Amino acid sequence: MVRRIPELNPKDVAQPTLFDTHRFHAFFTTNDLDTLAAAKTHRAHAVIEQVNADLKNSALAHPPSGKFNAAAAWLVVAVIAFNLTRAAETIAGAGLSKATTGTIRR
Secondary structure: OEEEEEOOOOOOOOOOOOOOOEEEEEOOOOOOOOHHHHHHHHHHHHHHHHHHHHHHOOHHHOOOOOOHHHHHHHHHHHHHHHHHHHHHHHHHOHHHOOOOHHHHHO
């Protein structure tokens, strides 16, 4: 399956590309889903990747210790803080729906 996504941030390059208005993402699936259900599942995976990137750019950027228990406690606190921040974003309205945790904190 190949998904076509509009290019929102075009880059200035010396040699122009053939398809510069869209990006193409190919993926394989072994699920017995129809095309729309498989695409929806693929998009849900992208949401998880954004959550991981957001956590890595905030509290998980520098764990406090090399000790396993301390790092595990830090992870739990980081996820709780992330969920509380997302809850505050939901209460605040749609204006913050694309904001990262660092932006909301500022």
